[in-house]
Amino acid sequence: MRIEKQEDEHLKRLLTPEETFEWGRVLGEGLGAGAVVALCGDLGAGKTQASKGIVSGLGSGEVVSSPTFGLVHEYVEGRLPVFHFDWYRMETEVEVLNMGWDDYLDEKGVVIVEWADRFPHLMPEGTRWFYLEHAGEEGRRVMEEGGAR
Numbered sequence: 021m022r023i024e025k026q027e028d029e030h031l032k033r034l035l036t037p038e039e040t041f042e043w044g045r046v047l048g049e050g051l052g053a054g055a056v057v058a059l060c061g062d063l064g065a066g067k068t069q070a071s072k073g074i075v076s077g078l079g080s081g082e083v084v085s086s087p088t089f090g091l092v093h094e095y096v097e098g099r100l101p102v103f104h105f106d107w108y109r110m111e112t113e114v115e116v117l118n119m120g121w122d123d124y125l126d127e128k129g130v131v132i133v134e135w136a137d138r139f140p141h142l143m144p145e146g147t148r149w150f151y152l153e154h155a156g157e158e159g160r161r162v163m164e165e166g167g168a169r
């Protein structure tokens with residue numbers, strides 16, 4: 021999905037990395053148990069930076085880094101545990117399932133998946149889908165799918 025409308029109230033401009041962090045932080049503050057967050061967008065669009073904000077918004081001071089191939093990063097010091105995935109290098113759904121995907125969903129913490137659009141069928145109903153995009157000198161844009169409803 022491409023972001024087309026520029027003045028949509030649900031499209032946010034993120035001018036700096038700090039604004040991406042802050043956007044994620046506010047999102048994280050509002051997440052409840054069992055929330056699943058899909059972060060989509062090109063390489064370098066800001067998905068990990070947003071994830072750092074989400075973890076912070078949940079009240080954890082842990083240092084967040086991009087998940088290593090095949091590993092889920094867990095952050096447990098906040099209001100809810102966070103399970104952070106990156107599917108960029110995953111080649112099949114089976115690889116994801118073998119990481120214990122269903123068990124992480126059952127934890128009823130917060131699940132964040134970068135590159136979730138690689139395997140959209142694995143994402144449960146109720147997933148919040150966000151699309152980040154490079155916006156030239158303006159930094160980045162982010163939009164939530166279905167955010168206009």
Ligand SMILES: Nc1ncnc2c1ncn2[C@@H]1O[C@H](COP(=O)(O)OP(=O)(O)OP(=O)(O)O)[C@@H](O)[C@H]1O
Nearest residue numbers: 034035036037040063064065066067068069159160
């Ligand atoms: N709004 C913004 N304006 C300018 N730079 C930004 C913005 N948000 C994030 N960045 C910067 O973009 C770079 C890439 O960000 P990040 O690693 O979060 O991207 P990513 O989407 O996770 O990439 P990947 O697909 O490789 O996982 C970082 O240096 C980050 O600080």
Ligand SMILES: [Mg+2]
Nearest residue numbers: 067068086134
């Ligand atoms: Mg990343």
